[in-house]
Amino acid sequence: MGDPTAAPFEALGQVPIVLYTCLAIVVIAVLVVAGILLLGWWGSLWRNWITSVDHKRLGIMYVVLAVVMLVRGFADAIMMRTHQAMALGEGSGYLPPEHYDQIFTAHGVIMIFFMATPLLFGLFNFVIPLQIGARDVAFPFLNNLSFWLTFAGAILINISLGVGNFGRVGWLAYPPLSGLSGSPDTGVDYYIWSLQLSGVATTMGAINFLVTIFKMRAPGMTLMKMPIFCWSAVVSNALILMIYPVLMAAYIFLTLDRYLGFHFFTNDGAGNPMVWINYVWVFGHPEVYVLVLPAFGILSEVVPVFSSKRLFGYSAMIWALLVILVLSFLVWVHHFFTMGAGIAVNTFFSIMTMIISVPTGVKIFNWLFTMYKGRIRFEPPMLWCMGMIFTFVGGGLTGVMLSLASADWAFHNSAFLVAHFHHTIIGGVVFSYLAGFVFWFPKAFGFKLNRTLGIASFWCWFVGFYVAFFPLYVVGLKGATRRMQHFMDPAWQIYYIVMVVGVFIIALGILSLVLQLILAIIHGCKLKGNLPVGKADPWGDGRSLEWSVSSPPPPYNFATVPQVSTTDAYWQMKVEGKPIKTSGFQPVHMPSNTAAGFWIGIFALILGFALVWHIWWLVMLCFIGAVASFICYSFFGDHDGYYIPAAKVQEHEEAFARIEAKGRKA
């Protein structure tokens, strides 16, 4: 067997798509960097963003990363679907099998770990401290470090596009295909190391947010008065804490198999590949809930605001979350009923899978009852929510179909399954996160995204989803398996062509979203980046604390820490008609910025690259570099923070009070 690290640039020479994509990325990157340098933005970028420990700025950076990765992952989707529409019967499509296999692997990995997860952490970062009345997260430096490690993972996975190749193994990389015998080259190593980096970052983020929520709530905000989004974050982060170590362990074992001649998941040496499949699904199923529970949280925030009613069944929501937390650990075997675990085991997991849909149903009914007799306003966030409720119920129903172990023997690994989980993830997770994104955007920047484009984006996604995925259910029932590069039966072509039409309708939705952002950037450029102090509650009827401060919020969030007595704290303030305080401020203590997180991220990126390519001296150098940066930060970093003087706080709060008074007159 040859050297696994030979011919790193083979793909560039042989596959024109890869070559042009890489050229385009390099050109865009050079233009962006040159633009930043020519316009003299580097210093500001470094001081205000790269080294920032402000949770709001880190939140925005996470969202930017997620949007860029959404475009990357979606490009993969377009390629797969257009290829499949051509690769039936006599047609051979335009993607050779080994390239097609990399694309579906990259699509899955990027969408889950580098699109959904960063978007989730972006929303956590921006919203949670504001909702609980805190001035920052518990560990601001770790927050910055988490972002840069996620960033390093995202860059590493994209390097695989040009240098070497990516895994051809699917997003959970079953061995022995992902072992050294099935994947002797560097593809799986890129997969392992980019996910280890983002996994470490996600775990640190989970610790950070749990401590933030448990220790830094405003006085009076007991756990049962906390907004549901924060509750969903508690459950989601608790799940992360328990499942990411399992994934990390599985990757360590696979690494040892691949690098050091261990035998965990091999066919020989008494290894057992099925053990891996249990590990990744002990991770993988709760991971679905890691992503979707905060989506439920977002809906529980958005629906009351646009129905002008309080949330129906607040405590039922929380209990449903906690029940899902427990049950999510008892369903993982439904991903491999075909393993042959026996009737008793399959029956147990089949029943648990049906039961877990009950607390989810509770939530759906709570949103519906919140809307019932409410005065519903069809703003873009609400459209996303209603689209989510409608679509997610359908995805849940096909999930119940799949939960029947006996039926699953027919559905297993079919396109039906692929249609099902896109149904729940696009319908449940993506729609909700986009609802949260447009909902909190005016809080972050002080102005709303273009409404017409927002509505267009929703309808394109919504219609596009059904056109793209319902034919997939049909071909799945007809017998199409997932991850196939070519089908023999040309009669299926019409379904695949319809799917391509759906994909391009979704593309219009993404285009509308990007146009919204471009308009926002133009607006920001006109203001030369100095966003004026905006009013607190741009949607009207905001209920939780984040709507009580100016938009964008000042760096310190709350001039005085609010006293909370009810669930909807800001609603209560409005009812009581409390005036905004404009004098008698204390200086506010803030954490200092640091470059340590950025440098550790850079070292981690090169470390990952060196591990993929077996450059051992560079591995040592970067490992020591990363650890030394961390230690140096502990020795010499500025841990004391600084004070924002009371006068400055007063200046901001007076401007804010003027805006609010003007808004009330109008």
Added chain:
Amino acid sequence: MSPTMIKTAQAGGHHDDGSTRILGFWIYILQDLFLFATFFANFAVFSASYSSAETPKEFIDLNFVLIETFILLTSSITYGFAMIGVRKNSVSATRLWLFITFILGALFISMELYEFHHLFAEGAPYLRDAQGNIIPYANGIDDGRGGGIAAYWSAFFSLVGLHGLHVTAGLVVMVCMFVHLGMHGLTARNKARLGCLSLFWHFLDIVWIGVFTAVYLLGVL
């Protein structure tokens, strides 16, 4: 940290409060426990998967491991004495007991490395052919001709090694703590740091008791 600053920190719900750090560390330990739990489960799954490699019975000297165990447990006590020094605000007592803990920890790691070396030198973990000869390792050949170490030993070294890596990390942090103590003495922040390290060190002791029982006692007796 000056007293006024501590006051503001508490008033503003700010993050430099030691208790926040300790809670964060408890939660970190919880996640680390899940990592260890996976390694333990993995060891249990492969606890009889020797393939053509040797079983641990003839190769592991329980007395040697027992001494190792007592050294590590003793280091937990000495760390406790270091924490008493912290409570008494005595930098010298803290330093002395921290130093003794460090020596014991380093001794433990050295003994573990010696044991690993011994096992490999004896050839215990390697896959063998029908004649009992060690198969030379060939990257990625997956049909019994590839060599390498058997699943049991893979699980053995990864579990024991993970614990060893944690202890090593603890030693590195201890060295850093000497520098921190030298730079600022027993400040509130350094006390919180030592408190976290204390949690970590005792946690590793508890995990080791699990390793000693599951890997060594159950494996050899």
